[in-house]
Amino acid sequence: MRVGVLALQGAFREHIATLARLGVESREVRTVKDLEGVEGLILPGGESTTIGMLMDEYGLIEALRQGEMPLFGTCAGMIVLAKDIQGSTQPRLGLMDMAVDRNHYGRQRESFETEIAVTGLPQGVRGVFIRAPVVTRTGRGVEILARHQGEVVLCAEGRCLAAAFHPELTDDTRLHRMFLDRFVEKVPARRR
Amino acid sequence: MSEQGTFRVKAGLAEMLKGGVIMDVTTAEQALIAERAGACAVMALERVPADIRAAGGVARMADPVKIKEIMAAVTIPVMAKVRIGHFVEAQILEALAVDYIDESEVLTPADDANHIDKWKFTIPFVCGARNLGEALRRIAEGAAMIRTKGEPGTGNVVEAVRHQRLVQQEIRKAVSTPEDELAVYAKELGAPLDLVKAVHDSGKLPVVNFAAGGIATPADAALMMQLGSDGIFVGSGVFKSQDPEATARAVVRATTHYKDAAVLAEVSEHLGEPMRGLEISRLGPDDRMQDRSR
Numbered sequence: 001m002r003v004g005v006l007a008l009q010g011a012f013r014e015h016i017a018t019l020a021r022l023g024v025e026s027r028e029v030r031t032v033k034d035l036e037g038v039e040g041l042i043l044p045g046g047e048s049t050t051i052g053m054l055m056d057e058y059g060l061i062e063a064l065r066q067g068e069m070p071l072f073g074t075c076a077g078m079i080v081l082a083k084d085i086q087g088s089t090q091p092r093l094g095l096m097d098m099a100v101d102r103n104h105y106g107r108q109r110e111s112f113e114t115e116i117a118v119t120g121l122p123q124g125v126r127g128v129f130i131r132a133p134v135v136t137r138t139g140r141g142v143e144i145l146a147r148h149q150g151e152v153v154l155c156a157e158g159r160c161l162a163a164a165f166h167p168e169l170t171d172d173t174r175l176h177r178m179f180l181d182r183f184v185e186k187v188p189a190r191r192r
Numbered sequence: 193m194s195e196q197g198t199f200r201v202k203a204g205l206a207e208m209l210k211g212g213v214i215m216d217v218t219t220a221e222q223a224l225i226a227e228r229a230g231a232c233a234v235m236a237l238e239r240v241p242a243d244i245r246a247a248g249g250v251a252r253m254a255d256p257v258k259i260k261e262i263m264a265a266v267t268i269p270v271m272a273k274v275r276i277g278h279f280v281e282a283q284i285l286e287a288l289a290v291d292y293i294d295e296s297e298v299l300t301p302a303d304d305a306n307h308i309d310k311w312k313f314t315i316p317f318v319c320g321a322r323n324l325g326e327a328l329r330r331i332a333e334g335a336a337m338i339r340t341k342g343e344p345g346t347g348n349v350v351e352a353v354r355h356q357r358l359v360q361q362e363i364r365k366a367v368s369t370p371e372d373e374l375a376v377y378a379k380e381l382g383a384p385l386d387l388v389k390a391v392h393d394s395g396k397l398p399v400v401n402f403a404a405g406g407i408a409t410p411a412d413a414a415l416m417m418q419l420g421s422d423g424i425f426v427g428s429g430v431f432k433s434q435d436p437e438a439t440a441r442a443v444v445r446a447t448t449h450y451k452d453a454a455v456l457a458e459v460s461e462h463l464g465e466p467m468r469g470l471e472i473s474r475l476g477p478d479d480r481m482q483d484r485s486r
Binding site: 050103 | 194195196197198200201204208210211212227230231232233267268269286289290314315316444448449452
């Protein structure tokens with residue numbers, strides 16, 4: 001199995017390191033051609049305006065809207081996956097029926113880390129929130145997997161998984177494992 | 193328990209800026225041009241380094257009104273500079289809630305012996321370095337991001353290249369030095385042993401390392417990326433060029449596609465004149481901003 005990590009801007013190296021810890025081969029994706037032979041794609045944290053703009057210019061928005069590539073977005077990646085971005089017309093994939101509020105907690109001074117309980121994981125994860133977004137509206141097809149102070153911070157819909165925080169900045173590989181098992185390899189729930 | 197200002201949160205924002213371009217801006221209008229061009233952050237300043245050089249006198253933190261105006265204009269992170277050792281200017285920037293503080297040799301140093309104790313702040317700091325020892329001293333003081341010093345405001349990339357190559361050489365030396373000789377190497381670098389040991393074990397700096405100081409063209413940005421920089425600061429290079437908007441866009445694309453010469457050729461077209469630039473050997477000792485701190 002080979003998983004791509006979008007490498008236009010942001011923390012793509014940390015995702016590659018996390019995949020390596022799971023023994024999964026990865027590839028940096030900058031153009032549509034880089035998607036060949038990749039079975040899933042991680043959209044990393046970074047600046048969502050920058051990432052969306054560069055994805056659009058190099059044809060990645062169009063290429064990823066079509067097809068069935070499983071996608072895992074963290075922070076900026078979550079924003080790029082959302083259909084609605086409050087107060088912004090920035091380019092996006094818009095594959096998840098939800099609205100996000102960028103920089104929801106405020107500026108960097110308000111960035112934080114905390115324990116997050118996740119549906120299906122016996123123990124919580126350390127959520128690192130850096131100028132993080134939250135989900136403010138979810139469509140009927142969106143499965144909510146974690147909340148922080150009532151706000152949705154981890155959710156899934158169809159082929160997409162989205163986190164408002166940064167699992168790649170911790171040693172915990174369980175959310176990447178969840179993406180690989182459930183979205184890329186589609187292991188049935190009872191066998192997981 | 194929820195915790196703010198942890199080192200992971202501070203260094204984490206720098207990780208998110210990687211592969212991106214941080215541009216110096218002096219007005220809200222310039223900040224919007226930078227954001228539309230794809231900058232991952234802006235540095236709010238009173239004057240760009242080339243103008244600070246030309247003006248002479250004491251260069252200080254920018255007027256809070258200017259910084260607030262720029263923060264209100266864009267949604268990307270906003271950084272601002274303080275004088276080396278001037279911890280009160282840093283307290284003011286923390287009160288304004290800028291996203292990153294640059295303790296910068298571009299401004300006139302306020303303390304010729306001490307840098308700011310950066311551990312005391314919730315907001316992360318970036319500092320300049322010419323070599324590994326300087327980088328690790330700044331990290332020991334709490335810096336969560338490092339950049340080369342280069343020679344700011346010159347549009348001449350030679351010093352940034354020198355600093356980036358030297359840091360990489362010294363990292364390679366730290367890796368190949370046997371463990372029982374690391375204490376002597378740490379002494380030689382003037383850096384704490386635990387940080388030299390961390391570099392020995394990991395083969396890299398413990399924080400993100402950007403290039404800064406003299407980057408003027410898309411090719412300069414790609415050069416610094418190919419030399420191992422994590423991202424790019426462009427100071428005077430954008431708004432001192434003939435066509436700032438086109439130059440800004442081109443530098444962003446060159447930084448993303450730094451290994452793809454076809455993209456680099458394409459984005460380098462039709463940019464007009466880059467900033468004029470200065471020959472480093474013509475600078476007198478007092479004009480060398482990089483030597484203002486150790």
